[in-house]
Each structure stands twice: as C-alpha cells, then as structure tokens.
Amino acid sequence: MEGIAGRKPALIWAVHLSVVLLVVLWTLPTFGLLVSSFRDKDQLSVSGWWTSLTSTERNLVVRAPAPDDKGAQRQEGAFHVITGNVFDGGGAGAVSAFGVSSQDPSAFAVGETAVLKDGERVSVTETGDFRIEADQPMTGKRGQRLFVTVLEPPLFTLDNYRTVLLSEGIGRSFINTLTVTIPATIIPILIAAFAGYALAWMRFPGRTFLVAMVVGLIVVPLQMSLIPLLRLYTDIGIGKSYVGIWLAHTGFGLPLAIYLLRNYIKGLPKEIIESARVDGASDFEIFVKIVLPLSFPALASFAIFQFLWVWNDLLVATVFLGNNEEQLVMTGRLRELLGSRGGNWEILTASAFVSIAVPLAVFFALQRYLVRGLLAGSVK
Amino acid sequence: MEQLLVALGSMALGVGACALYFWGSNRLLDLVFPARSAHAAANIRRANLIRPWLFLGPAVIILTVYLVYPVLNSIWLSLHGRTGEEFVGLDNYVWLFGDDGFRESIRNNLLWLVVVPAASTFFGLIAAALTDRIAWGNIAKSLIFMPMAISFIGASVIWKFIYDVRAADVEQIGLLNAIVVALGGAPQAWIALPFWNNFFLMVILIWIQTGFAMVILSAALRGIPEETVEAAVLDGANPLQIFLKIKVPQIWGTIAVVWTTITILVLKVFDIVLAMTNGQWGTQVLANFMFDWMFRGLDFGRAATIALVIMALVVPIMIWNIREAQKDA
Amino acid sequence: MSSVSLKEVGKSYGRVEVLRGINLEIETGELIVFVGPSGCGKSTLLRMIAGLETITAGDLSIDDERMNDVPPAQRGIAMVFQTYALYPHMSVRDNMAFGMKIAKKPKAEIEAAVSKAARILQLEPYLDRLPKALSGGQRQRVAIGRAIVRDPKVFLFDEPLSNLDAALRVATRIEIAHLKESMPDSTMIYVTHDQVEAMTLADRIVVLNGGNIEQVGAPLELYENPRNVFVAQFIGSPAMNLLDATVTATGTQTTVGRADGPAVVVPIASQASDQARPVRLGVRPEDLVLTEAEDALIEAEVDLVEALGETTVLYLKGANGGAGTIAKLPGIHPVKKGTRVRLKADPAKLHLFDEAGISFRHR
Amino acid sequence: MSSVSLKEVGKSYGRVEVLRGINLEIETGELIVFVGPSGCGKSTLLRMIAGLETITAGDLSIDDERMNDVPPAQRGIAMVFQTYALYPHMSVRDNMAFGMKIAKKPKAEIEAAVSKAARILQLEPYLDRLPKALSGGQRQRVAIGRAIVRDPKVFLFDEPLSNLDAALRVATRIEIAHLKESMPDSTMIYVTHDQVEAMTLADRIVVLNGGNIEQVGAPLELYENPRNVFVAQFIGSPAMNLLDATVTATGTQTTVGRADGPAVVVPIASQASDQARPVRLGVRPEDLVLTEAEDALIEAEVDLVEALGETTVLYLKGANGGAGTIAKLPGIHPVKKGTRVRLKADPAKLHLFDEAGISFRHR
Amino acid sequence: ELLFKPGEDPRFNWASYEELKKQDFSGKTVTLFGPWLGPDKDLVERTMAYFEEATGIDVQYSGSDSFEQQIVIDTQAGSAPNIAIFPQPGLARDLAAKGFLTPLGEETAGWVKENYAAGQSWVDLGTFAGKDGKEDLYGFFYKADVKSLVWYVPDNFEDAGYEVPTTMEELKALTEKIVADGGTPWCIGLGSGGATGWPGTDWVEDMMLRTQSPADYDAWVANELKFDDPKVVAAIEEFGWFANNPKFVDTPSAVAATDFRDSPKGLFASPPACYMHRQASFIPSFFPEGTEMGVDADFFYFPAYAGKDLGQPVLGAGTVFSITKDSPEARALIEFLKSPIAHEVWMAQSGFLTPHKGVNPDAYADDTLKGLGEILLSATTFRFDGSDLMPGAIGAGAFWTGMVDYVGGKPAAEVGADIQKAWDAIK
Ligand SMILES: Nc1ncnc2c1ncn2[C@@H]1O[C@H](COP(=O)(O)OP(=O)(O)OP(=O)(O)O)[C@@H](O)[C@H]1O
Ligand SMILES: Nc1ncnc2c1ncn2[C@@H]1O[C@H](COP(=O)(O)OP(=O)(O)OP(=O)(O)O)[C@@H](O)[C@H]1O
Ligand SMILES: [Mg+2]
C-alpha cells in the first residue's frame, strides 16, 4: 500500500494534520487539567490554564494591620506610621498601581501618595512595601484596605498534590481500593473464563438458552440490584464486607465477561482442543493448560475494562462497603475531598488526576492486548 | 504495613477461594468417577454430564442472584406503590407515560442514543482510518484512547473546566468561553443552554467512547484484505472512495458491534448527567431519572418501572445480539 | 501393534446420514489411506476412530476390544491434524511431552521418548522453539513427533500435508514413507484427497464416496482394475476417458460398437445377456498413443495442447460439442491446435463399465 | 494491444535490493509467465508494473510511454489477484462494474461491458450473487471478469490459481488459455510458481531467481535447452538429476568421465580449454529407462518406489550416502525396494553444465 | 484529646457533663451516619468526644456526600447505622413512613418543647407519621441554621457610602442605587452539582414569609396552598425581581450554573463583583481563606417589608438526629444531645447555632455567631426551610428544577404550575 505510484504528498500532509487535530482535540481537556493541577490556586481560579506561562495581572485586596493592634503603629518623628508589605500573606510580583477604595482600585500609580478622607497618606512601592502615615495616632479595629494591581509571575506548585496525597487516610483508601479492585477483577475473569469455556466447547442441554441469557443480562442497569442485594447480604450475614463487594462487582461484570470470553474461546482452533483431548487431557486440564494461556489477550483486555470500571466505581463501593474510615475507597475519599471543598478547583484538579493515574498506568501496560482480545470471535 | 498484609491476605483469600472451588470440585468429580478404573467409560460419561455445571455453576448462581433476581424483583416492584406493598397494577406505567420528566428523558435519551453512538463510531472510524496511515499512529491512538481510563466523575471535572463560565467582564477560565470571548462573542453558560446543553453533555461521552470505537475499528480495518484495496486502486478509486465504498462496507459487522456496545452504555450511564446537571436545564435522561425516583422520590415502584423501560429500549438490540450469538452456537 | 475393525459403522448428524454401513478390517502394521472427494466423510470416519465423534451405528474395535464408548485418550491412538494443531504457547519439547505429562509419566521416561522422536524427525535443534518460529514442514514434523511420543497402537493422519507447498509436500511425503518403514508394527490410517499421496503411501486404499466405501485395495489394483466408474475416474490424472458404446458380441472377449468410431474388441469376458447392452469404454489418457491407422480408437480435432516437455497433453474436441477426450503423450510432440489426430490404445488396457458404472471385470 | 518494456528496472526496500537490472520486452498479444522460487521477486515485479509498488530504479514503459510515476488506474492495466480480492459486499455485477462506475461511464456502456464479460466467463447466472455464495473457481472467474470489463492494455495475473484445488486448477487453467485465444491482442503477464501452469500457458517464460532473470524463452526451449543448472532443475518435476563428471575429451562431441560410472559421450561441442574441467552431467528422470546393459549410465539400489500406475518413480540411493537420483518410468514396473537397477538415457537428451552452472550449449 | 478541658472554662455547663458520667456503657459502640465531611466532620467528632469520654461508648461517625442515597439503601437493606443525621426532615419523614425510624418518645418531645425556643414548632417539625400512621416524634433537631441573611463587605459599603438596609423597601432601593452607581448589587449562584437549584428555593421561601402570612407559608409547605396559587407565584416573582434582572446580578446568564460555593467570592473581588449575597449561616466556610468575620465580611438580616405587617420572619433549617437502629447507646446519645454541654462545645468552635434556651450564649466562638444565635432565638416568626419539608420529589426535585427553569427565563406562573403538577403526580 505504501508504495503506490503517483501518490500526492499533499494528501499525506492532510492526513498528518487531521490526526494532529484529532489528537489535540482529544487530549486538550486532560492536558488542561494536568496543567491546572500544578498551578497556584489563586491564579487557577482567575485565569485560564492556557495563560499559565505568562504573567497574570491580578487585583489584590490587602488589609493593613489594624491601628488598634498592638505594635502595629509606630511613631516616626511627627508621624504615626503603619508599614508592611502587600505580599506578607503570600504571593509575589510587581505592583503597578494601587487604590484605597473599592470604588477605584487602581487610582494611583506606584510611588504616588493617596490621601484619605481623614488625612492619612498612603503610598505603595513596586515591591509591595506600603506605608500609611498620619499626623495623629490612628484608631480603629479594622486595618486600612489596600487595593493593588499586581503583575504576578506564573506560579507552579506541588501543593495541590501534597494536599490531596497527604490528606488523612488516602494511603489507607488506596489499599482499600486495591483490596477491592484486584479480586473484583480476577474473580469475574476466572468465573467467566470457566463459564465461557463450558459454553463454547462443552456439550450439555440448555447451552443455547444460557448463552442467550448471558447476552440479555448485559443490559440490566445495576441500580436495580443494589437494594435487593444489600438486603440479601444483611440477611445472610455478609453485610458490608470485601466479600460482598467482590461478589457484587463480579455479578455486574460477569455477563459482558462471559460474552467476550466465550466468543474468544470459541474462536480457538478446534483441532488444538481435540488434540489435547487425544493427548488425554480432561476438560479441566484442557482449560487450565491450553485455553487459559491461549486466551491471555482476551483475559487482559477484559481485565482492563473490569479494572477501570471497578477502580472508577463509586456507587457500588459506597453501597456495599460503607463509608467509615476503615473501608473508604479512593473514589469515595476524593469525593469527600470534593464534597467538602466544592469550590476549590485546585483540589478538584489534583484529585481528579490522582484518580486517573493508576487506571492510565494499567491501561498503557495492557493496551496491546486490547484489540486482539476484544475483537476475536465477536466479529466474523 | 499491617493493613497491607491484611489486604494482601484477603485478596489472596478471595481469589484463592475462587480458584480452589474450580480445582477442588473437579478433583472431587474425578475421585467420585475415576477415569482409570473398571467402569472408565461409564464414569467418564457420567462425569461429563456433571462437569459443565461445575464450570458454569458459579456463573449461573451469580448471574441469577445479581441480575435475574433483581430484574424479577423490579417487575414485581413496578406493579406496586411507593412502599412496595400495595398492589397498584399498571398505575406506575400510566403515570410514567403521562409524566413530563419521563417525556423529557425519553426525548433526550433518544437523542443520546442517536448522537453518541453515531458520533463516537464516526470519530472512531475517522481516527482509526487516519492513524493507520501514519508512522506515529500508535502514539496518536494511545492519546485518543486515554479518556477511556478516566472515570465519569473525573471526566466531569475535566469538562467543567471546559464549560466554566464567568461574568463577561472578568477573564474566562473555561476554555470554550475563552475561545468565544476571544472571537468577540459573549460568554455562555453552556450547560444551561436549553436543548444544546444536551449536546454539550453528549460530547463528554463521545470524547470518552471514541477511543474505544477507534481501537476496535482500527483492528477491523487492518483485517480488511489488502488486495481488495489494491484492486480498488487499480479500478481508479480515490482514497475517499476506497474508504467509503470498499473499506467501510467490509467492516459493517464490527461497526454494528461497536455501535451496540456504546448504545448499551449510553442507556446505563447516568454519572455524567448526574455530575454535570443532575437533569436540570432539560437534560434529564432515563438512568438519572430512575436514580432520582429511587433516592429522591423514594418511590421504588416508579424507579423500577423506569428501569424496565430502559431495559425495554435495549430489547431490539438484545434480540439482535442473541441471534448473532446463536448463529455460531 | 494393533488391528482396527469397523463393523457396519454409520454416522448421522441429526437426520443427515453422513456415513453408512462401513465395514473395514485394518491389520496390524498396515498403512491404510482414505481417499475421496471433499465432503465424502473421510475426516468424519477418522474422527470416529479417534473418538472425537460419537459413533451412531455399528461397532468399532481396536485389538478386538469394542471402543465405541472409550474416550479418545484411552484408545491408544494418536492423531495428526491438517492444521498441525500445535499448542502455540508451548515449546516443541513441551508440545511433544504434553500427553505424557498429563498421564503423569516419570520425567526420565518423557525425556527419553521426546528425544527419540526428535531424533527420528530431525527436530533436535528446534526443541526449545515455539511453533510460530518453525516453518510449515517443521511444524508438521512436530505434530507427527507428538504422535510418535505417545507410542500409540494406531496413528491417524488427517490430510497432514495439505497445508504445505508442493515441494515440501513431496519431501514430507517421503519422510512419512520412511517413518512407516521404521515402525513396521504401527497401524496407520491416513486421510487425503490427493491421489498421488494415496498411491505412493498406501498399503491399501479405501475409496470413499457419499458416505460409502467404493473400493478397497492396493494402489495399483485400483489403478489397473477399478471396480466402477467412480474409482476409475478418481484414480489417475487426468481422469480416465469414457466412451459410449454398445455391446455387439459377447464371450471371453467382448466386442463393442460405437456411434463415433470403429468397433473395438476388448479382452474382457461378458455374458450373452450383455448383448446390446449400452456400456462405457474406459481408456486412460496415458494409455493413448498417436497412430496413423485408419481404424484408430479416437479421431478428433485438437482443442488445446499443453506441452510440458516430459509429456504433452492433448485436449480433443468431442463429437457434436460433447465432452472431449484427453490424451497424455510422453515426451514432446509437435502437434498443433486445430489439427486432427488419431489415437489408439492397447486393448488390454481398456476398461468396460455397465450402465450402473460397475466394471465388467468385477462382476 | 500493447507492449511493455522494462529497462534496468530495480527495486529496493530500504537497503534490501529485491530486484536488480531487469530488462524485458513484452510484445503486444504475448502471454508472459514469471516463474521462480518463492521470494524471488515475481510478485514485486508484477506489482511494479501495476503501479502498486514504486519503481526505485530503471524505466517502465507501456506502449513506449514512461509509466514510472503514473498512478495505477491510469496505466491501462488490470490485475487478477491470488486471493481474488473481490469486494465482498458487492454483487458479482457490482464487482465487475465498480471500476467503470468510478470512472463515471454511462450506465448502458457499463451494462454492456459487464454482460459481455459475464458471457465470456459463463457467469450470467451468478451476476446478482455475493462473492461468498460462489465457489473458488467462480470467484476467480469473477476476478478475471472484473479485469476484462476494464478493457485493459495489459492483464496482470498474480498466481490466480493457487487458491484452487487440483481439479479446479486444471479447469481454470484451460479457461485462461481459451480466454487468451479469444483476445489475441491483449498482453498478459502471469505470475506463478507452478511450472505446469507456466509451461502450458506461456508464450514465453521468464525464470526469476534471487532478483535476477535467469532465462527468458518459450516453454519447450527452457525444458530442452536450459541455460543453467537453476533453470534445468526448476523446470521439470522431479528435478533434473545432476551427476558429477570431468571432461576427458573435447570437440564437437564431449566425453566425460565419472567416478561412479562409465564414461559418457555427449553430443555437445566443447573447446580444448575445457579439457579436465569438472562438469555436471544433467539427465531428466523421465529420460531414464531401465536397461540390462553393463555400461548403464546409472546403477544403484532402489530406496523407494512410488507406483502411480501411469508412471513409476524410483528413488535411487546415491553412492556413499550422497544425493540419489530419481527415475520416472512410464507405466507400471514391478521393481522392489532394495534391488539394484541399471538405467540408461539417450545421449542427445543429456545436458552438460560447467562449474558456474552454465550449460555448454549456451556458451 | 478533649478540646476544652472539663471543668476549666466557666462558659461551659460542666455540671451537665458530670451528669453524663453516671451512665456506664464501656465497650459499647454507636454508629452515626450523616452528611458532614471534612471540617464539619472534625467538629462533630470533637463534640462527640465528650460523650465518649463520659460514657465509654465508642461513637463511630461516618459521613458521605451521597448521604441521601446511602441512608435509603442502608435502611431498606437493613444495614442501617444506629443514628442517622438528616440534613433535612423531608427524607426522615419518608423513612419514618416506611417504618425505618424509631420514635423518640413522649419524654423527649416534652423536653424539646420545654427547652427549645419556639419549642412546639421544633416538636412539630420532628413529628412524623410512622408506618402505622401514628404520629410520633422521630427527629431531634440539633444544629440549626439561619437562612434569612445577607452577607456583605462592610468596607465596600463604607467606600461607596451605602447603609445597611433595614427594610425590604430600603434593600430594593439600595439595589437600584448600586446599579445607578455603576456597580452590581448581587451575587447569586444556584449551582450545587446534583442539587442545583436549592439556593433559589431559599429565596422563594424567604419571599413567601415576607409577602404572605405564616399560615399561608404553612399551607404552602403542606400543599394546601397550591404552587400555582397567585400568592406563591408572586413570591417567585419577588425572587425574580432580584435574580432575573440582568443589571442586578453578577453573571446574569449563569445564575443557575454558578456554584453556590463560588458565588460569594464576588464580594471579595477587587473591584467588587457584587455588594451583597443572600445565603444561610453556613456560607462563611466558603469565603476566601483568611476572611475575618466581622472585619472582612459581615451579615445583616434579610429585611422584611415595612409596608406589610408580617413582623421579622426568620427562615431556618436544622439537622435532624433520628434513631435508625435502636439500642440503649443510641438512646444515650440522644440524651447527650439534650445536655447543654453538647451544644456549648460545638458553639465554641464554629458553624453551630442552637435554639436551646438553656445554653450559655457566651459560649459562641465569635460575635457573628452570637448575633446569628440571637436572630434565631428572637425571631418573631420562625419557619423551617419549606423545601426541606416538602416530599423529596418536590423539595429536592421539582422545586429545584423549577428554580433553574425560572432563572432560565420560564415565567413564574408556568414554573409554579409545573411544580404543582409534579406534586399532584406523587399522590
Ligand atoms: N457437525 C456436522 N453437522 C452436520 N453435518 C456435518 C457435520 N460435520 C460434518 N458434516 C457433514 O459430513 C460430511 C462429511 O464431512 P467430512 O468432514 O468427513 O468430509 P471430508 O471427506 O473429510 O471432506 P474434506 O476432504 O473436505 O475434508 C460433509 O458433507 C459435511 O457437510
Ligand atoms: N515491504 C517489503 N519490505 C522488505 N522486503 C520485502 C517487502 N515486500 C517483499 N519483500 C521481499 O521481496 C522479496 C520478493 O518478494 P515477492 O513477494 O515479490 O516474492 P514472490 O516471488 O512473489 O514470492 P511468492 O512466490 O512467495 O509469492 C522477498 O524476499 C520478500 O521478502
Ligand atoms: Mg508472490
């Protein structure tokens, strides 16, 4: 195909460009999230992530120490002075203008002196040092507000991740999630592989019906099952436990797993299985020694899906595992972080990224099996 | 550390118990009906009658408990009132078909059912076709597939960043509005924009599912015999004609499978709607509608009725799939 | 070391009867080949012997023991499949050892059996490779090795060579012939639809057609003395020419008259009742030779000439556009398309079939 | 209606040179066959002519027009693939019409062209079927029909018969021969590795080996007068036997002496400089006949006998375990394995090759 | 580990703490499940620590922001906690009707009536019909919120020369004056993820109390006064006067899409994006970090019309403690909630208001809280958040959607009719 004569190079360029466009469109949202998660939280909420490399102009409101506070006020010659720096509370940058009233926050350029109604004089330098002086001692419980226009350099920080990762119990949740996810990925695969083999290669009455049933059950919305199942668990004493959630994930993942694996196993060459039979292998041995190794691509690709699903699941986990410290899973923990800090984009971004890191790793590790495994057998 | 051990222990226990069942039950069967004895033939025949059920046993039991029973339970519930105690006949169904929320959900769901599978498959097909022709196609594929690994909730966070809206006079931090503003438009509250907001939500699922469609379709495209394409080249077809008239028709089967899978997903997914709008601004869909009635309305009868409608919507696809499955059974 | 006997064996898939009333005795050490057109039931019969298909009628015995209900592994057979059916995830060594491992044989014994088989088949250098790293011929050798290792009473081969290219097919065929020689006690049953394979390998050939046995016999017997039209045409390539004729005189010799040629006297006995019977006169293309004689068996226009150097094949037009005859002449003959040629044959090499297709020699 | 000319054509994939310095003039109306062992570059050459592979060196002209950079569809060629390459989703009719539809030909013209091709190939009953509902032979006919419809200057065939079974292969081969006859003006280039096909169909055969042309010539010329050992062994089956020898006398006839047999006088000229030269004496298996004479060309023990009825093939053991010789005797010969036989050959049919493998007749 | 050492701080009623010690439940546990997460969770745990310390009961609190779904599933499935903390009484009533709650008994009802300001109304709010239809006290209110508040930045008012309005008329005038001055008066955001729309319901409820009589309000909550009644429609339109005037709000096109947690940030922007924000007493949690209450931000009572003689109505809300799985320990915990110390310890931290008359108001951590507490205790008319009292399908469904639709441009009458229709459908 590559070598066809008379091909136009323009066409090749068009293909490259289109792919670039597609890739950009598809990665841009995630990329934005990634960039955002490293940004300073104050910048994050006022400027788009695409501006993160340029300095941003921000209007800050700073309150000078209240005159009534001890030690805030000094006498310098004839004047009573309050000094400080607008960046005392954090941040950095160059001040370009300031104001003393919310009505006109950038009334004065740096270096100028603003005179307040009560005669106090305020000046701010470019580095953010401010000075308030008055002829009489100043009074009041509220400090003077200073409005400064600051050109802030781009700020990147790992704080967001620190907050998320170091938040209490996240390690525990990580282990909990693994405890849920690994068996909840392996058990359905094991059960489905056995069932898939039986449905593909063993002869027994009712096989066709079972296959039809499996396909039919793929579409059952799992929300229907939550309450009856939890009631059942409570009745038989499983309650909220790992066993319960493993089985639940197994149940919900099973129809698709059986369907995919059966298709794949059915597509294995008949002769290989017969050959093993002639070699004296029982069905169990055929399954374990021949079918299982040969189905690895299918197992892996289903594993990806089941893993992603279980890892990202919140509903099933909260229903069957409970919310207490000992049992909370990652998604639950992150949602808790979000729930209590809904407005904090920085937590939102970092925690969203933390939550997709492991699935992404699993995906990249197993993706090469994906195609082979999923497709074989399902399409003729 | 101790947690870790407990975790490892219970994982091993869970997986081990499952493996042990299969191994043990087979072993038991072989002991009861030994294959190398006087009645070898009869024993083997008897064992072969039982063995499929050993293999299928756990699957059948779990499917029954986790899926069949809840379906039956739902049917029963749908004929009962909110407490699930008084029998109300078909009242729930009558109510449902007269309900505005339901009509809105059905309308939106139909939109979703048409748009999402179509768009995902379409973009997946385009991506597959294009990435297969270039050297860095695999990298491109991985990147396009990446959203698949992101949870619906995570995706919602990501897209909130795209659809975010600020007052017209401050800087937009939502990408879409930033673009609109840069082009001289006024910022829009995208997810509140009647009717169109449905599409903004669908975009999220399309974004997620395109990778899936792409991966599968790309495999199918590569399975097309090269010679048919070369024959078409000789016949004078241009690349577009080859794609549309030669390649696409040959992978219809796969396209149908991809389409079905995404369709089923569309009907089941409620997370995106829940997280983005919870059905406000006219974006209700059935799955979320059901969720609403179950947990806000606390009316299990109605929730079950909606669930059954969701299932009913998939029945045609289900029948088609069952037929396909039986063809090679 | 074992004889196989089939008694009235039949096979039905539901209502479809695929094989019926198969009777066959295969002796220890024999190499029997099943041939027949596609779909005639060769593979099915073989798989029934292997135990991979249930036998729906009749009895199968190996060494006088009824085997109908014995599972494949216990029948003492080994099978080589057309598609090799190697376990793709196991090395050559493990492929060959699999059966013995399943049977929990001691390690040393397995090792010995595998290396012996590998030596016979010259597979030693490949023992640790995976099947995908082997050529087609090597794969088929591994498949055969796997069978040898099991030390079976009966070897079953289902078209083992049909996935190989022509040159490899010849080479592997010769290898199988040598293998047979080196294991004189093993019974082998071999399925093919390639008659060259059948002719060259078989002690006896079983010709199957439509679920029935048409003829059983040594290869040359089938060639020289086919029981009926089917066997006559199936064995030999190009197929035997058949000329319509009518018996005009009977006795130890039979005279037949023909519409489009002279009468022929064939040295085959016939009865008086055969008088005036419509028959078909069979003559193999390679038995025809060019002649100048007026009373040639065949005189026809040449439709196509295939000069292969070694032989020259003439495709002759039939009378009135009917089926033509084919002649295969040794060496190079400068015959041109469109010329008329005359051909004769040694009367001893002619065959005579009645309306039912049965050879006069076999009545 | 068109001639094809290749001038110093070569092809490299990156550093790998697959074809080099191919010079070939194909005349209008000729049927040229490319043969050669697998991987020698036959398909690559054909695909370069088709435009499916770029030409990395030299010039390709069709009708004296340089074609190197012309896209495939504009070259006036049509190609038939080994795997048929039918569009599986289109009916037979649409398959044949596709090219014309793409070219936006008027409906009536398409209709006429399709029905004409269908008539020629007897495909009329199948026009509305999908390819999957056709047998292999029918599919290949459709593929040929698709080529005919395009009314090309040059037909290209890439092993069109190798997916068919033996009987169909013969039948379809004959059909192609007829097709060629009915279109005397079309140039055809045909790739195969089956020498029977090559011999029977070709006007001229091009023998390729390792990216070079070994010999170009009419089929019988190659058989009777191979230019070198490669061609000699490649054409004819089983391959020509080669016996080591040394020139002992030169002149219009050459005498060679042999270590393991009597001296032989071959009616081939040699020069004085050839004296004492080590040579190889070639004799085709089918040219050997049994003899009782003491001074037989070959005397050896029979290793294996393949009795095919029509012929009997003897595999003879070589001296000291070396490569044996093969003899192919017409008819049935009651030779037993293990006996010693003597074989002679007509000296006129012997070949003589020098150390470089070049035939003495071609020097 | 106790935040305030017993016996030390005289603001606290340590006697009530000592009283608790008389019970001994060592080794017992009680499970508590509520909606509080993060800092709120720390607060409740720190408070419960006193109960644990005194009685030896281990309190296991877990929180979930999908509490509403979770508790439904858990009660249905029989795996309920001992005590559930409902953010609103509506859901508790539904569960009581299904028989999943245990009555708290006459004695507790009497206690609430005695000790809570406007005791009877708290008792009424916590009294539901059980499965058998019999009315009982099922919900114990602990931790209240005042909703009729407007938050502002005093300095901004000062800079612009605005006065805190004391009547609705003044508020409206101020709103228009700010617009005339070129500013934006209000920040309104109804967004709340899955619960989007609820802040709008609070507006409407406040407007109902300011335009109609308390009796009408009660009738409306019980749907005796229909949603499409002109009175209700008028209240919705009152809300619209503020929210639907593009000049009055910060992001007019995105009122519904702006998250209620982001919305107040406009107050603190420079220049201010808006001057006022009407929201309940919990909102300071979402003010920018370092905001000092009383200095950087303050509140004033969302005023009533001077022209209408409806007094000073206050809209409030509260969390309801109910026993979902009965046990002596659960009972003991309810008893604990009655003791002043249980209130005072939380009051002294943050975000806690109580109608308990027997606690020391000085225990409030700051003046703002104290002020809020006073509003709660001295309201002439106190009414509970109506949407919380309506059935879930309305109060947490149709009403929310209606608000979203309304700020999206749907006429008030239609919105009212839609909600009423939904209400009719659930009967
Ligand atoms: N499972 C089945 N159900 C019904 N008919 C079957 C089944 N398997 C095989 N047949 C039929 O049995 C007949 C014999 O099949 P078999 O495979 O034995 O033929 P064969 O002689 O081996 O042909 P080939 O040379 O093509 O391998 C065929 O007509 C086939 O269609
Ligand atoms: N894309 C490629 N890159 C590198 N080498 C190639 C490529 N395609 C073909 N070749 C090599 O070119 C040589 C010629 O290949 P070609 O397919 O022409 O052989 P062929 O004579 O047609 O063989 P066959 O009879 O098996 O079809 C082979 O050695 C092959 O390995
Ligand atoms: Mg080739």
Ligand SMILES: [Mg+2]
């Ligand atoms: Mg409310």
